Amino acid sequence: MRGMSLRIAYFGPAGTFTEAALRRLYTEDQAEAVPFPTIMATLDAVREGVTDRGVVPLENSVEGAVTATLDELARGQALIIRTEIHLPVAFALLGREGTDLAGIKVVSGHPQAQAQCRQWLNANLPHAEWRPASSNAEAARQAAEGQIDGALAGEFAASVYGLAVLARNVHDRATAVTRFVEVSLPGKPPAPTGTDRTSVVAFLADDHPGALMEILTQFAARGVNLTRIESRPTGERLGKYCFSIDCEGHIFDARVGEALMGLHRVCGDVRFLGSYPCADEHASTTVLPGTTDAEFARAAQWLHGIR
Secondary structure, eight states: OBTTBEEEEEESSTTOHHHHHHHHHOOTTTEEEEEESSHHHHHHHHHTTSSSEEEEEEEETTTEEOHHHHHHHHSSSOOEEEEEEEEEOOOEEEEOTTOOGGGOOEEEEOHHHHHHTHHHHHHHOTTOEEEEOSSHHHHHHHHHTTSSSEEEEOTTHHHHHTOEEEESOOOSOTTOEEEEEEEESOOOOOOOOSSEEEEEEEEESSOOTTHHHHHHHHHHTTTOOEEEEEEEEOSSSTTOEEEEEEEESOTTSHHHHHHHHHHHHHEEEEEEEEEEEOSOTTOOOOOOTTOSHHHHHHHHHHHHHHO
């Protein structure tokens, strides 16, 4: 900690949904928000000690994983997830004062913003050129400078960049939610809460029939429910993949710990990304009969007695 507050890197610039997620965790008195232009730069700031922690988007309920985050967490110096934030995402079309829809020739935003507003854009701006930006806030900045005519961003970005709200609720799904994670350098995981999530990256030792089944079996055999699994290329060569996995439970839970030990036995490498509280207030952890800590302890005692 530096001075009286933490320094938290986030995928910026100012006015992004990531900044809004960060402010769900910390007030301005508690943490200084430090923007970085890319997800890689945000995570590297934490790795290099420039900031204490970092906040980045991980997945969206409409468009799925933010692959840049998955890939950066899988490679380079290890980081762990401390907590997650679920943020409802509502898009507005922003532009300079006096702009009308007929005058919008070029519209911009992050590629995931385009995907979440695709139907609205097709219905209302069918002839406008789409120009991707590194972030929605960067698109708002470009609109303010006259480089583009309209930007897809959170309505709160209008006041940051002196723009007018040309249209509200331009997203196609009103229930869209983005999951953000706060990361830090590795340390002891927080204590279990009873509704936790554990994240890992599993690297195949080699490509062979049943390799994915071997991974899945480690969890299934111990009653651990997977909430997300995605394959990602390692970048080494075609056909070389790793698997980004989220599961219910905490590494201190016997069933989860044993599943990860099993995973370590059958994989070339396993990167632990953290055990942390679920942000979903409706989350519940599935604990099947025979998979409680007490039952694992009794089984271990039984085996010890035989040996």
